[in-house]
Each structure stands twice: as C-alpha cells, then as structure tokens.
Amino acid sequence: MMIQVDHLFHRYPGQQQDAVKDVSFSIAKGEIFGFLGPSGAGKSTVQNIMTGLLELQKGVVKYDGKSIKEMGREFFNQIGVSFEHPNVYTKLTGYENLMYFAGLFDVNTEDPMKLLDMVGLREAADKRAGEYSKGMKQRLVFARSLLNKAKILFFDEPLSGLDPTTASEIKEIIIQKKKEGCTIFLTTHNMFVADELCDRVAFLNEGKIITLNSPKALKLEYGQKAVKVEWVEGNIVGSDIFFIDNAKSWKEFKSLMDSREIQTMHTQEATLEEIFIKLTGRGLK
Template structure:
C-alpha cells in the first residue's frame, strides 16, 4: 500500500507550490491514475514518490514505512517509465536493457523477450538513436519491467504510439496489475485512465479536485442522457434526451409508445467533460 499524506512541494524561485497539500492511498495491486493537463503537478508527484525530488512537506509511506527510511533496496522493487525517454542513444535497444538489468540485484526479465513483447524484437540490434519517438517510448516502458517490479510508475506510457501499439501496451499493464503489481499512472489521456484505472484523481494547479472510481465520478458530475433514433415519415431522426428532465422523460415515453424506435443508447459523461466542468479547462 502507498500512502500520501498532506504532500506539498515548491520548486526554488517558484511563485506558488507545484503540489499543494494532497493526500491519497493506493491499495496493493490497483491502478491509480493522476488525470490532468501538462503542468498540473503530475510528474512532480511521481518524482517525489520515487525519491527523485526531496520530500519537503508531508509524508509518503510504503506499507507503513516512511519514504526517508527506505534504503537502496527500494529501487529494486520499483519500475519507472518516464514521459520523455532517457536512453543511451549509442547503444542498441538490447544493449540498453542489458546494461540496466545489470544495475538490479535479483532476478530480471529476459531482455530479448521483453523487446519482442513491446514490438521491438526486429529492432533490438539497432542503435536507440535511430528509433522513432514511439519506439523509444516502448523501449523505456520495457526497461521499467526489467526487474519484475512490485510497483510501476508510468508517466504517459502510450504517448506517441499508434492505436494498435497503444492497445498492446495497455494489455501488458493490465497483465501486470492482474499479477499483483501496484501501478501509479500519470496521464492527460482520459480514455487511457478510464480504461485502466481503479481510481483516478483530477489534479489541477497542484491540487486534487476530485478522487474516486471513474464510474462514480461520471455518476456524480455527469448528466445521464439517452440517444434515441427513430423513423418519422420514412426518415431517420435522432434526439438526445435527459431522463432527469420531466419534459424529456415524457418525450421518451412518447417515442417508446410510437413503436418507431430503431436504436436507443444510454450515454454518460466522459472524464474529460467532467474535468472541464470542474476546472473550466481542458486536459491538453
């Protein structure tokens, strides 16, 4: 379990905190998502969690043990995939993974199999400098899995990937979660968060505005609607109606009674729509 209690952080010379008094808990084996636009404080929180930034104010605990009390073994238990790939560009993809595997104590994954799993098998002997942005992103993701981590920190893991490759990466993330890995995901991609996360936190200007499972957020902040398509005088027509509105409920009953309905779909607000509703700004 990861516990974050009243965490705040201010960069030197900054006019305001990058992270302001946030708290959350991540149970073992769950995927927790930080959803917010660039500059919201997502990466700052991740860097505090993995000890890349010094703890200024608040507490971070892993299974009840304070972050300051964790020794070097902590880094053998975590895997990190950064948004901006940091690689040894003169080394091949395979050489990169072999080098990093040598830094860990304990058993590591077969680097060749990892590269094949993320679609880089044929490029394993190519210098990382020759990789495209998406290939570099996949290599960094594979590197995060090398040491069979108990906790994965993923910062925009599908950024720059084509839809098919992004789906493959998402499936690997789900597999790791099912195997018991705890995953901390930072993203501005609401579809990714909705698909993967057990809970999400909306982060804006360093503060958590809402935190819950995606469905609860949609039920609480979204407007439930029904899209109905029906035939009228031989023409297909459609209406978007809101059951909470008395007039719309009557219209739904009228259409049902007509027997002309061809399709009817319930709709819910997306996480992005809810974020805009709460903040007045988008996720980009």
C-alpha cells in the same frame, strides 16, 4: 504494497507558488491508480517525489508504513518507472540499453529479448536507440520499467507517441501486470486511458486534487446531466456539451438554443474529460 501520501507539498527553487499543494491519497496493493490532469498540473512532480527523484520537502510518503526517507537501495529493486520523455542511451542498441540497466539491480531480472519482443522491438534489438522513432523509444523505456519484476510500477504517459495497435498491446501488458499483483501509479492527460485502465482516478489541477473516485462513480455522479448539442450557424457546424445542473452551463445552453439552428440534441454519459472541464473550467490538453 500499500502506498500512503499525506499532505504533500513541493515548491521548485525560485518559484513563488507551490507546484504541489496539500495532496493526499492512498493506493491499495494491486490497484491501478490514475493521476488525471493537463500538462503542468503537478502529476510528474508527485511521481518524482514518490520515486525518490525529487526530495520530499513537506508531507508524508509511505510504503507499507515505512517513510520514503528511510528507504535504501532495496526500494529501487522493487519499483519500475516509465518516464514520459524517453531517456535512453542513444549510442547503445535497444538490447544493450536493457542489458546495461539490468546490471544495476540486485535482483533477478527479465530476459531483455523477451521484453523487447513484448513491446514489438525484437527486430530493432540490434539497432542504435538514437535511430529509434519517438514511439520506439517510448516502448524501450516501458520495457525497461519491467526489467526488475517490480512490485510497484510508475507509468508517466506510457502510450504517448504510440500507434493504436501498439498502444493496445501496451495496455494489455499493464492489465496483465495488475493481474500479477503489481500496484500501478499511472499519470496521464488521456481520459480514455484512465477510464479503461484505472480502478480509481484523482483529478489534479494546479497542484491540487479536486476529486478522487472510480471512473464509474464519477460518471454516475456527473454523467446523467450532460446534453450534447449539434448546431449550425451559416456555413459552420459545431457541437457543445452542457451540464444542465450548472447555472453557467445552463445559461450558455439556453443562449445557444435561442441563437443557433439546432441539428441534434442528446443526453449522454459524460466522459472524464467533460467532468474535468466542469470541475475546473479547463481541458486536459
């Protein structure tokens, strides 16, 4: 299902500034599209508008040419959402949570126990969700997003709070869903997740998209001009990244060379976070 977002704006009640400012992009069927930005950049706001949780104030959101304003109950049968902050019924077991939500759909759903097994929660199926750790709740919410065999999946920081092994398993599930033809909208501040999973990424900062391209294209554009310098000053050992085609960064590089003892210096491909810092002057965390 093709997704089109054009000139999207949103302002929360009582605020003087828009949280989302003239955001436009399109997502092809079967694409993993990443929203990369720090907390507060507007990522979740855009996702909430696209899923109908927030009212569309200004702009256009279309699915296969049909406005989200025209979507009825059938729309919610076609999407799955994994929220950044796990919202589960704490007095129900993990299995009961999935069974309850499965009953809300008008379409055939996955076997809850199969999904719990996929995310490593089979042994905790009969345990109250309120007793789950943060990572376990995150996995339960992720499993819930897969219940209705959705055509479009929205994942908001899906690997938050997960150990490396479990995170790797969740990434494999996301990749498999893409192979099955799902369209995936992934919001994250984790540059490694975006780089590894996304076909294209949009950098969002203060409610605006500042660049949009594939991770490879962004690194080809910016990554050949980065220098990593490791230095020593007294008992302090540090390292910095400089972009030699940026006047401010080049000046800082020369100042460092003059003022500190240099241990090593390497040219390197920039990471997405380093590119984000170059474009915005701020980090992703």
